[in-house]
Amino acid sequence: MDHLDVLEYQSVYILREAYREFKQLVMLWSIGKDSTVLLWLARKAFFGHVPIPLMHIDTCYKIPEMIEYRDRLAREWKLNMIVGCNREAIENKQTFPENNQTRLQCCRSLKSEALKHTLSGEWSRMVMDHQSSEYVPVEGGEPYTGVIVGVRSDEEGSRSKERYFSPRDRHNDWDVGDQPPELWNQFKTDFAPGTHVRIHPLLDWTELNIWEYIEREKIPIIDLYFDRGSGTRYRSLGCAPCTRPVESTAGNVSEIIQELRSGRFANIAERSGREQDKEDNHGLEALRRDGYM
Amino acid sequence: MLQLSSISSDEKSIQHERMNIVIVGHVDHGKSTVIGRLLADTGSLPEGKLEMVKDQCLRNSKPFEYAFLLDALKDEQTQGITIDSARCFFKSDKREYIIIDAPGHIEFIKNMISGAARAEAGLLVIDAQEGIQENSRRHGYMMSMLGIKQLAVCVNKMDLVGYRWEVFDSIRREYGNFLREVGIDPQAFIPVSGRNGDNIIGPSPKTDWYKGFSVLEQLDCFQKESPRVDKPLRFPVQDVYRFTGYGDNRRIIAGRIETGKVSVGEDVIFLPSGKRSRIAGIEGFNRAAETTASAGQSTGFTLETQIYIKPGELMCKSGELQAKSSTHLRVNLFWMSPQPMIKKKQYKMKLANMQVPVWLTKVKSVLDASELTTSSNRQQIERHDVAECVLESLRAVACDEANDIPQTGRFVIIDNYEIAGGGVILQAEESTDTLLSEHVRQREKSWDHSSITQGVRSGRYNQRSALVLICGSVGTGKKELAKALEEYLFNCGRLVYYLGVSNSLLGIDSDIKATNERDEYLRRLGEVSHLFTDAGMIFITTVSDLDDLELEIIDKLNQPNDMVLINVGEGGFVRRKPDLSLEKVDLASLQKIHELLQRKNYLVEYNL
Numbered sequence: 001m002d003h004l005d006v007l008e009y010q011s012v013y014i015l016r017e018a019y020r021e022f023k024q025l026v027m028l029w030s031i032g033k034d035s036t037v038l039l040w041l042a043r044k045a046f047f048g049h050v051p052i053p054l055m056h057i058d059t060c061y062k063i064p065e066m067i068e069y070r071d072r073l074a075r076e077w078k079l080n081m082i083v084g085c086n087r088e089a090i091e092n093k094q095t096f097p098e099n100n101q102t103r104l105q106c107c108r109s110l111k112s113e114a115l116k117h118t119l120s121g122e123w124s125r126m127v128m129d130h131q132s133s134e135y136v137p138v139e140g141g142e143p144y145t146g147v148i149v150g151v152r153s154d155e156e157g158s159r160s161k162e163r164y165f166s167p168r169d170r171h172n173d174w175d176v177g178d179q180p181p182e183l184w185n186q187f188k189t190d191f192a193p194g195t196h197v198r199i200h201p202l203l204d205w206t207e208l209n210i211w212e213y214i215e216r217e218k219i220p221i222i223d224l225y226f227d228r229g230s231g232t233r234y235r236s237l238g239c240a241p242c243t244r245p246v247e248s249t250a251g252n253v254s255e256i257i258q259e260l261r262s263g264r265f266a267n268i269a270e271r272s273g274r275e276q277d278k279e280d281n282h283g284l285e286a287l288r289r290d291g292y293m
Numbered sequence: 294m295l296q297l298s299s300i301s302s303d304e305k306s307i308q309h310e311r312m313n314i315v316i317v318g319h320v321d322h323g324k325s326t327v328i329g330r331l332l333a334d335t336g337s338l339p340e341g342k343l344e345m346v347k348d349q350c351l352r353n354s355k356p357f358e359y360a361f362l363l364d365a366l367k368d369e370q371t372q373g374i375t376i377d378s379a380r381c382f383f384k385s386d387k388r389e390y391i392i393i394d395a396p397g398h399i400e401f402i403k404n405m406i407s408g409a410a411r412a413e414a415g416l417l418v419i420d421a422q423e424g425i426q427e428n429s430r431r432h433g434y435m436m437s438m439l440g441i442k443q444l445a446v447c448v449n450k451m452d453l454v455g456y457r458w459e460v461f462d463s464i465r466r467e468y469g470n471f472l473r474e475v476g477i478d479p480q481a482f483i484p485v486s487g488r489n490g491d492n493i494i495g496p497s498p499k500t501d502w503y504k505g506f507s508v509l510e511q512l513d514c515f516q517k518e519s520p521r522v523d524k525p526l527r528f529p530v531q532d533v534y535r536f537t538g539y540g541d542n543r544r545i546i547a548g549r550i551e552t553g554k555v556s557v558g559e560d561v562i563f564l565p566s567g568k569r570s571r572i573a574g575i576e577g578f579n580r581a582a583e584t585t586a587s588a589g590q591s592t593g594f595t596l597e598t599q600i601y602i603k604p605g606e607l608m609c610k611s612g613e614l615q616a617k618s619s620t621h622l623r624v625n626l627f628w629m630s631p632q633p634m635i636k637k638k639q640y641k642m643k644l645a646n647m648q649v650p651v652w653l654t655k656v657k658s659v660l661d662a663s664e665l666t667t668s669s670n671r672q673q674i675e676r677h678d679v680a681e682c683v684l685e686s687l688r689a690v691a692c693d694e695a696n697d698i699p700q701t702g703r704f705v706i707i708d709n710y711e712i713a714g715g716g717v718i719l720q721a722e723e724s725t726d727t728l729l730s731e732h733v734r735q736r737e738k739s740w741d742h743s744s745i746t747q748g749v750r751s752g753r754y755n756q757r758s759a760l761v762l763i764c765g766s767v768g769t770g771k772k773e774l775a776k777a778l779e780e781y782l783f784n785c786g787r788l789v790y791y792l793g794v795s796n797s798l799l800g801i802d803s804d805i806k807a808t809n810e811r812d813e814y815l816r817r818l819g820e821v822s823h824l825f826t827d828a829g830m831i832f833i834t835t836v837s838d839l840d841d842l843e844l845e846i847i848d849k850l851n852q853p854n855d856m857v858l859i860n861v862g863e864g865g866f867v868r869r870k871p872d873l874s875l876e877k878v879d880l881a882s883l884q885k886i887h888e889l890l891q892r893k894n895y896l897v898e899y900n901l
Contacts, residue, residue, distance in 0.1 A: 001589055003311055012591040013549050020532045020604060047593060048578045049539045154382055181629065183410045183715045184703050186643050190710040206382060217579060
């Protein structure tokens with residue numbers, strides 16, 4: 001059993017706990033490498049099937065290849081695919097690219113708000129119909145009480161303080177100072193009505209582990225992560241206006257792994273290309289307290 | 294400054310051993326500084342992070358401290374205390390470490406416990422100037438309870454006491470004695486200064502009287518846990534899957550093997566129900582087919598026989614030492630909730646994947662972890678107490694004593710949706726006098742019986758009362774049979790009543806959380822049966838997928854009145870034989886049941 005096996009078995013255990021204990025369970029899929037590994041781990045946990053619906057919060061500023069890749073996998077793997085969006089903010093141009101908001105305000109509105117209201121069922125959800133391969137709007141859905149998210153401790157300071165099962169109150173608020181103890185693989189799976197729980201199966205995985213696992217399992221990953229000839233690639237995938245590519249000629253998974261292990265990125269934080277993290281030192285943590293991923 | 298090892302892409306095998314270490318200690322004794330220093334001096338910080346934090350401190354006119362590297366959150370930078378356990382990754386030449394920095398303040402002890410419970414070894418930090426404090430002792434005791442056997446003690450802030458050997462030695466002797474009293478043999482005591490870096494990575498000229506390892510070297514000396522494969526098989530059933538909606542007919546028993554190993558073709562037994570079967574296959578996705586699965590693997594099995602197994606059961610191998618089944622557990626537990634643990638209140642125990650209601654029936658002794666004194670006549674367990682006590686449950690718990698197999702010998706207690714306490718099993722006792730028997734006895738004692746006896750009632754009604762319980766899997770037609778039976782007997786002039794509980798409440802596909810609520814309903818069913826049978830009626834009901842233990846609960850609660858057991862379809866009972874087994878429900882079924890009831894003299898015929 002190697003280190004990837006240990007990580008896989010623990011993540012599978014957590015996914016199965018979540019599936020057994022939470023009636024209204026959903027998995028967030030950001031199309032990036034981490035949540036795609038998470039999706040793959042669900043197939044491991046449930047023997048090839050994905051009995052949990054997947055949710056993508058579309059800010060409408062995502063790089064278009066991401067949307068194509070999402071829909072292709074949704075069709076191939078017959079995923080129960082749900083898309084949420086803050087339609088009102090987009091229509092009223094209340095966004096950063098339209099120069100009406102700061103980056104953080106835009107994140108809050110297009111991501112946190114959209115997430116909160118799509119999870120609760122207040123806003124409509126676009127669900128993929130596998131007969132027509134089109135998305136159809138569904139109104140008044142049941143609120144989701146268990147939300148599986150692919151965050152890792154090593155990504156960013158505030159995420160390093162997370163639990164595997166982390167409660168959120170009615171307002172999606174995260175009380176970081178008063179978190180439940182997690183003892184001997186016994187997690188908080190009992191909760192009062194009105195709260196929901198965030199589940200984090202990837203907490204112990206590092207960026208390197210993610211790529212090693214992608215290589216081992218041959219998981220199909222969106223090719224924006226690779227240099228396609230321009231000498232640049234994306235290390236982290238956010239919205240196009242706020243994500244900068246990095247200089248790198250790594251064209252495939254093993255080159256990326258090499259780069260991480262001994263090359264240029266061995267000491268540079270993964271999210272260093274994400275502009276919103278630099279605004280107000282604790283910006284991401286404040287966002288997360290209010291329900292961001 | 295140590296360089297990070299560069300690894301060529303060929304050398305995939307090194308550096309992949311990983312170890313979880315927890316750092317604990319009284320508040321302000323300098324744990325975070327020690328870690329910050331470790332990270333900085335081994336070059337494990339992301340590029341630019343050190344400069345970034347130093348910059349911030351300049352901007353905010355604060356002197357830079359290594360502890361700030363971990364205190365990523367706003368709250369902590371202002372208060373100066375670590376609230377939660379942050380994880381940091383760092384590497385030595387030997388292995389990768391996840392350092393869990395646990396809070397030192399008493400209020401955050403549950404966070405410290407979460408951090409420590411994941412660890413394979415611990416570092417405990419004591420301030421040389423302030424000396425051993427309350428949490429120094431409490432954390433030491435907790436480490437012992439949590440099963441951490443490898444511990445090194447850092448006597449920190451040696452710079453404040455002039456690096457004097459006498460100060461270090463005095464703490465070493467006093468604390469060493471304390472640790473031995475609570476069952477830990479510490480691997481080392483190390484004099485350090487987190488602020489100045491002495492003995493963190495390498496030796497320091499200021500402590501030339503010290504000949505031992507530096508912190509980094511000591512970490513590399515800690516050993517990984519020995520393989521659990523050599524112990525008897527313990528496979529807690531996490532869930533049972535049948536993804537028929539995806540065209541998959543396999544019934545897969547899923548979970549993680551805690552200890553031991555098992556192969557295709559081996560005989561297994563599920564506890565506490567006692568059901569037996571044999572492994573037909575080991576299931577997986579995107580992996581080579583395997584015939585053996587071992588400890589640590591999250592996997593799934595298919596069985597040769599289609600038996601109904603509930604999540605929470607424990608699978609063992611027939612030929613090996615099996616887990617114990619008991620309703621009477623003597624345990625050591627620590628309590629974290631502000632509400633004390635009291636008697637006569639129902640709590641939930643989670644052990645491996647089993648969830649059972651439990652009651653505190655006896656408090657044998659309580660240890661005050663800061664003073665190390667013991668009280669013997671407490672009636673309840675307060676927050677931060679460690680107590681030896683007795684917990685009882687209505688349904689049997691499959692477990693091991695923690696000294697034998699820790700994985701199936703430790704549990705948590707849930708109160709009001711929270712993990713309120715945790716503990717280890719000292720002894721799983723076989724008790725003939727269970728909570729249930731006691732309850733029934735009490736009930737009979739406190740019942741104010743009327744002057745109309747059972748005999749008189751039977752005489753008037755021409756029948757003896759009984760609970761007629763019809764069992765079998767979902768979809769075998771039990772309900773229709775039960776209703777038809779009621780109608781039939783009613784038309785024969787009998788006093789009869791049918792009460793059904795919906796499958797959505799008790800069926801195996803029910804939405805409610807498995808065992809707990811089902812137990813509750815079955816108990817209510819038992820009590821309701823008792824009322825009807827006491828009143829002289831023939832009470833008919835059905836339950837799907839009942840096992841021996843659940844049957845016993847209903848039977849006991851219905852006593853002293855009779856129960857007639859009818860099973861439809863495949864048998865689910867190991868210990869008790871049904872009074873009538875029907876292969877399926879058909880036109881002859883009613884007649885068979887009627888004959889049974891007559892034969893057993895429940896239906897008295899009036900012969901003129």
